[in-house]
Amino acid sequence: MGESGAALDSGPLVLIGDTAHGPRIEAVNRAGAAAGARRGMMLADARTLCPEIATAPSDPAGDLTFLEDLAIWAQRWGPWSALDAPDGVLVDVTSVPHLFGGEKHLLADVHEAFAKRRLSIRAAIAPTAGAAWALAHYGPDAAIVEGHDAIERALADLPVAALRLDEDVVTVLRRLGLKRMGEIATIGRDAIQRRFRNRKSPAANPLIRLDQLLGRVPEPLLPVVPQQIPLVQRRLLEPIRYRALLDRVVADLAADMARELEGQGKGARRLELQLWRVDGKVVVRRLEMAAATRDPAHIVRLFAARLDDIDAGFGIEMLRLRASWAEPLALEQSDIETAAETRGTSLAACIDRLTVRLGAKAVSRPVPFASYIPERAQRWQPPLEPEPASQGQLAFHARPLKLLDNPEKIAVLYATPDGHPQRFRWRGQVHEVARVEGPERIAPEWWRERRGARLRDYYRIEDGEGRRYWIYRQGIVGDGRGGAPDWYLQGLCA
Amino acid sequence: MSRPELASLPFMAFEDVAALSARRNARWRPGLAANQGLALHNEVFASSCEGVGAAAALALALDDWRSLPREDVGEAQDRRSVLWVQTREAVRRVGRPYRAGLPEELQARVIHVLAEKAEDALFALEEGLRCRDLAFVVGEIAGNPKPLDLTASRRLTLASEKHGVPLFLVRIDAARDLSSARMRWEITSAPSLSPHWNAQAPGAPRWRAELFRARSHAPGEWVLAEEQGSLTASKARREADEAMADWTAGLCLRHPPRRA
Numbered sequence: 001m002g003e004s005g006a007a008l009d010s011g012p013l014v015l016i017g018d019t020a021h022g023p024r025i026e027a028v029n030r031a032g033a034a035a036g037a038r039r040g041m042m043l044a045d046a047r048t049l050c051p052e053i054a055t056a057p058s059d060p061a062g063d064l065t066f067l068e069d070l071a072i073w074a075q076r077w078g079p080w081s082a083l084d085a086p087d088g089v090l091v092d093v094t095s096v097p098h099l100f101g102g103e104k105h106l107l108a109d110v111h112e113a114f115a116k117r118r119l120s121i122r123a124a125i126a127p128t129a130g131a132a133w134a135l136a137h138y139g140p141d142a143a144i145v146e147g148h149d150a151i152e153r154a155l156a157d158l159p160v161a162a163l164r165l166d167e168d169v170v171t172v173l174r175r176l177g178l179k180r181m182g183e184i185a186t187i188g189r190d191a192i193q194r195r196f197r198n199r200k201s202p203a204a205n206p207l208i209r210l211d212q213l214l215g216r217v218p219e220p221l222l223p224v225v226p227q228q229i230p231l232v233q234r235r236l237l238e239p240i241r242y243r244a245l246l247d248r249v250v251a252d253l254a255a256d257m258a259r260e261l262e263g264q265g266k267g268a269r270r271l272e273l274q275l276w277r278v279d280g281k282v283v284v285r286r287l288e289m290a291a292a293t294r295d296p297a298h299i300v301r302l303f304a305a306r307l308d309d310i311d312a313g314f315g316i317e318m319l320r321l322r323a324s325w326a327e328p329l330a331l332e333q334s335d336i337e338t339a340a341e342t343r344g345t346s347l348a349a350c351i352d353r354l355t356v357r358l359g360a361k362a363v364s365r366p367v368p369f370a371s372y373i374p375e376r377a378q379r380w381q382p383p384l385e386p387e388p389a390s391q392g393q394l395a396f397h398a399r400p401l402k403l404l405d406n407p408e409k410i411a412v413l414y415a416t417p418d419g420h421p422q423r424f425r426w427r428g429q430v431h432e433v434a435r436v437e438g439p440e441r442i443a444p445e446w447w448r449e450r451r452g453a454r455l456r457d458y459y460r461i462e463d464g465e466g467r468r469y470w471i472y473r474q475g476i477v478g479d480g481r482g483g484a485p486d487w488y489l490q491g492l493c494a
Numbered sequence: 495m496s497r498p499e500l501a502s503l504p505f506m507a508f509e510d511v512a513a514l515s516a517r518r519n520a521r522w523r524p525g526l527a528a529n530q531g532l533a534l535h536n537e538v539f540a541s542s543c544e545g546v547g548a549a550a551a552l553a554l555a556l557d558d559w560r561s562l563p564r565e566d567v568g569e570a571q572d573r574r575s576v577l578w579v580q581t582r583e584a585v586r587r588v589g590r591p592y593r594a595g596l597p598e599e600l601q602a603r604v605i606h607v608l609a610e611k612a613e614d615a616l617f618a619l620e621e622g623l624r625c626r627d628l629a630f631v632v633g634e635i636a637g638n639p640k641p642l643d644l645t646a647s648r649r650l651t652l653a654s655e656k657h658g659v660p661l662f663l664v665r666i667d668a669a670r671d672l673s674s675a676r677m678r679w680e681i682t683s684a685p686s687l688s689p690h691w692n693a694q695a696p697g698a699p700r701w702r703a704e705l706f707r708a709r710s711h712a713p714g715e716w717v718l719a720e721e722q723g724s725l726t727a728s729k730a731r732r733e734a735d736e737a738m739a740d741w742t743a744g745l746c747l748r749h750p751p752r753r754a
Binding site: 344345346347350353358365374387393398399400401429437461462467491492 | 544552595610622682
């Protein structure tokens with residue numbers, strides 16, 4: 001893949017990287033290759049062949065970032081893609097080509113889109129990633145292989161380098177006289193197995209590579225279970241730049257998605273809306289729902305809040321909606337939006353609306369947790385998840401209605417001989433304690449806390465005006481874990 | 495002096511407009527929701543140095559909830575949740591709800607919403623009021639934020655009345671600004687009842703509640719307490735109360751009924 005700009009292609013040009021032995025050529029353009037420069041050659045050698053060669057420093061990190069962007073952009077042809085550094089992208093187009101009108105049209109679309117970005121490519125479609133890689137690198141242009149049986153025939157003529165092997169292995173095979181992939185099958189599997197018996201990595205063992213390529217051995221790149229993610233998309237004749245049009249298209253997509261999900265008897269829990277901009281950027285908006293739904297009006301309403309900050313740039317040319325997390329949902333469900341007008345929303349719809357505006361963390365439910373320390377005995381979890389199992393709490397431990405996020409230190413002005421405060425100051429106000437109950441001693445949880453943690457003595461108190469608080473003293477005098485104990489106010493009672 | 499009990503008078507006695515208004519101004523008492531329907535938009539003013547605002551709001555809400563006839567809920571067991579909205583500032587001042595200290599029937603029902611700004615809190619309150627699966631909505635907003643004006647309060651009232659979900663909005667450290675709330679309370683602590691076994695310990699909570707603005711009741715002041723799972727109200731000041739009763743009775747007697 002290289003820039004095909006006229007100015008860059010007019011004369012021989014190489015990209016060089018610095019090595020210990022001087023500049024080495026990393027990439028060559030067409031004119032340079034014609035002049036004799038090759039990748040991996042020292043620049044000085046190339047200069048002797050072609051003195052007028054122009055140079056520019058290579059930028060591997062920049063190339064990699066560009067390739068990453070490209071891999072995300074290439075998801076317009078399939079829901080899943082992977083990097084094949086330094087210059088390749090793998091896209092999983094399983095069950096996608098019908099959206100483009102067949103494999104042939106899909107490849108044509110790929111070529112057209114890359115041509116628009118002024119990138120020249122070679123592309124191929126095959127049942128396995130290895131076969132597609134081999135065809136793209138060494139096969140005929142725009143090759144398509146359908147079905148596992150056709151792979152072996154289609155690849156027989158390719159050089160053994162198409163097996164994605166290390167350089168030294170390719171050299172060994174060439175010295176054995178095996179130049180084409182079809183020739184490997186002629187000398188028998190056992191002989192090759194014996195020759196490479198202690199090579200375990202796929203890149204060093206031609207048999208493993210061959211099996212991967214033919215689909216006999218799974219390759220980690222492939223999805224383990226072929227799953228049909230509900231996916232709908234709209235490719236637009238004219239890029240859209242205005243919000244009203246975008247809303248219209250999103251509504252269409254939501255209606256398509258509802259039909260798709262209905263066919264599968266599912267409801268979406270997570271939806272991803274991807275917007276391809278004309279300039280190659282991809283904007284992604286994710287939505288997670290509290291309960292499975294496929295009501296288009298509800299989906300549109302939730303997305304409407306998320307589309308405000310989208311920068312359309314020169315326009316959006318393609319949109320895709322996919323339900324990356326779907327759950328079974330029985331077939332009948334009434335329309336949330338019209339029902340909301342008359343009978344109010346359901347709890348799940350209400351929570352969806354709240355989380356979309358306020359964030360997922362803002363809506364939660366308190367659940368008990370097995371701990372003696374009061375602030376640790378309560379945790380927050382998403383509101384519609386089932387409650388974790390827990391032990392019943394002891395009824396004789398009175399707890400306050402409200403707990404402050406951080407216990408606030410109080411200044412004890414006068415303490416009774418029993419040890420609890422008689423008069424204290426909190427938030428600049430002096431309180432006179434009228435009634436008190438306690439102490440309730442809570443020892444530190446040694447299995448969670450570090451060694452020096454001090455125990456707490458809790459008191460439930462009421463002051464002269466009837467205000468009820470929950471205070472504690474941290475530590476006791478002479479416990480050898482610090483100086484004089486401090487007093488804190490932690491809770492407000494009813 | 496024996497005064498005629500208002501409810502015992504025959505309806506024909508109330509032909510006078512003033513007398514009608516006096517009848518409408520029946521005193522508030524716990525369990526009134528059974529006769530009059532829910533009080534849908536309530537405001538509770540409280541100080542941030544005590545936890546009584548939310549406590550009294552929950553007590554009032556639970557009182558309404560318990561006294562409603564059950565058949566319109568339709569199920570033997572009511573499983574609806576309760577939405578509790580707090581602004582970040584309110585959390586800083588009076589803390590978050592603590593599950594173990596909540597009334598028992600609410601422990602598994604509370605859904606908490608933490609809003610950064612008052613606008614967000616108002617949005618969450620309104621969404622909650624529109625939800626048919628909520629028993630009631632509790633809000634806690636600190637101070638007098640600008641977004642909470644008469645328009646916003648009217649929106650809440652309308653949403654609440656349309657969908658029949660009661661709202662109890664706790665106003666922490668707030669001035670008594672304009673509002674369309676149907677009942678507005680000012681709550682402070684009162685010394686608690688002395689418990690049976692330990693006279694030194696704080697007992698069941700009591701609150702001094704002043705109803706200073708209400709659409710369908712005369713203002714008044716009570717001491718509220720939760721006893722055996724029900725809300726009780728006792729008169730805070732007998733003399734003020736009698737003056738009020740004299741006033742309503744005087745309205746009745748000023749124009750004697752024509753067809754007496």
